[in-house]
Amino acid sequence: MYPSLNDNRKSVELDQDDINAIQSLYGLPPVKKEMNETTTTKSVTRTTQSSETMQTTTVKRTATLNKPAPNLCEVNFKFHKLLILNKHFYVFFDDWVWVIPLKKQTIPTALQISSFIPLPTISFRNDGFMYQKPNGDIFFIYKNNYYIVDPDSFALKGRYFLTSLGLPSNIKVNGGVNTYTGRSYIFFNNTLCVEIDDYYQRAKSIKYIEEVFPGIPSSIDHVFRYIDGTLYFFKGRMVYEFNEFSGKMIKSYRFSLETTFNIPCQSEGVLQQLKNLLSKIISNKIILAEDED
Incomplete structure (x- = not known):
């Protein structure tokens, strides 16, 4: 019988001398293959995360964009803000704004404030x-x-x-x-x-x-x-x-x-x-x- 030592450790750290000795017998590890695998793994992970983020963002944005624009004449006195700017009359209500040309005085379709005015930290209510x-x-x-x-x-x-x-x-x-x-x-x-x-x-x-x-x-x-x-x-x-x-x-x-x-x-x-x-x-x-x- 030969003496033996049971070691259940999953990983063993080798000294550099031992690593050099093993590499001299069996050669260097396949670096190129390992890099490809690592790159593929990271790429998949990033793609998955990016895909999840894009799906979440798309769902939220789609839900907002699908919200029907209100009728200005039904809003009427409930408006939140009024502003004259660049020859246009701005009427703000909730998340919407109507930009009405002063000369024509016709009612256009309401625009979402978030897509028209890039000030996310400000409320127009x-x-x-x-x-x-x-x-x-x-x-x-x-x-x-x-x-x-x-x-x-x-x-x-x-x-x-x-x-x-x-x-x-x-x-x-x-x-x-x-x-x-x-x-x-x-x-x-x-x-x-x-x-x-x-x-x-x-x-x-x-x-x-x-x-x-x-x-x-x-x-x-x-x-x-x-x-x-x-x-x-x-x-x-x-x-x-x-x-x-x-x-x-x-x-x-x-x-x-x-x-x-x-x-x-x-x-x-x-x-x-x-x-x-x-x-x-x-x-x-x-x-x-x-x-x-």
Whole structure:
């Protein structure tokens, strides 16, 4: 009998001298074959992972793209944002945006915001507000930050804290606008507004909304500058038109896209259109009567 040693270890480490001795007897290992096998294995693994990722991404994207676009006239007063930019009227609602040419005033098919505006960290819903600065840049407020966005590519140019403007922390923003006289205002905490120096990016003065915009109610939902010399303040279903040059609220009525901005919404029906028009006429008479007094 010969002495033996049972060793259940799956791998044994050899010294370099032992490795050299074995290679001198049996030759070098087939390096080329081993490299091919390794490369094939990695390739398969990567392909599998990539394939899984692509399938997952495709499923998610397909599900989003297959979501039917809403009808703008059905959305109507439920919009979240309005913006005039590059001779187009932008209407934002949920994940969609309508880009309406100002000259044609026809309603195009809604576009997905994510594919149109590459700003994934920003929400265009009720917790964000925007306006165009005098230099053309878009000033976008979202939560406790403000963003400077390129008006042509919608690329992000800068992100800053609202407190850097000299505003208190954790304010509730109600809207923002750049007026016809070139003044920028941020409305916050329901009753206040602050004028922003666009050159130095600093708050100039904080006042009550009633002091600067008499006749405009508190707790507005949105404010917007159109192309007709009027500032539009929105609260619920109501819209308040303010003339900056006379310093007066000139009319208030129930908002609809057709009545306010002459966007043709045939789906409203004749009766609803008449109601909207009557509301606007009555509002005008009330304002005129107050002015005469």
